[in-house]
Amino acid sequence: MTLFSTTSLTSYLLTRLHPAAPKLTLRQQRKYKIRVQSPIKPRLRQLRKTLTMMLIATSTSLLCEPARALQVQVQPENPQLGDTLSVVIETETVGIEPTVSMQQKTYPSFATSPNRYRALLPTTPLDQPGTLQLQVTGDGEVKNISVPLRNRSFVTQRIWLSESASQPATERELNLVREFKKLITPQKFWNGRFLKPSSGRVSTVFGVRRYYNGVFANNYYHRGVDYATGTGSPVVAPAAGRVALVGRVSEGFRVHGNTVGVDHGQGVTSIFLHLNTIEVKSGDFVQAGQRIGTVGSTGASTGPHLHWGLYVHGVSVDPVPWRFQGLN
């Protein structure tokens, strides 16, 4: 094993073998203006210099680096009622998912790279516009973030119903739909913008508010988008996912009608109502654009149309940003 490289060995030997310069008397030293220095002094000076440099470097890096490890970014920067908030969190600790709390609810985040995470938070037409307070917990700290939520006006409809007009939903359909919307699958199945699930024209946009028999329905908003088209027209999956709900009128889906629910993963789900036919079964994996059934008018529906509801952690959000900007 070589302990010294050839060059370092040579210089080592030279310094050892060459005798020091012949000793001069004090008078000779004065004459030649030679100052005898102890060999330790330059080393001390060098050490002092190095330490000073290190100190400067450390204080500079302390000034440049943020005091806290958690980095948070919220998109969109200027959200409005119904938008989905995308909260990107960078941590120093790898492997521990941060969480985001908003209005007493805690939302999970999912890794997008080793120390980068993303949480999706729903907002709705029922929210108060103004400042949203977010608490991001991760890396043993809590970071408070204020997000301005813009107001937005929604179309209102006036509906007059006779007392016998509508039948209530069955317990079975309510329970199955509720359980479906709760799904939080860690995998992310969608990729890029969502597709239009029907070629029909949009007949009712997301978020429409209603007066029933002249009384404003405080908790109602149209939880999806309606596409009007003929019975039998194809319905396609707007994004990839797993079929996690199939309900039929014959099995108690009295209000929803023939229904398909697709789990896109990470708390994002789509529900398709009033279908004429269903062409998938529970557990099937569907690709974006794949046929899942046909438009119909089953359940509580007044004419053939597709109702597509997009949910984030069980809350109906505006699909428009998902369709046109995409939340990846």
Ligand SMILES: [Zn+2]
């Ligand atoms: Zn609808």
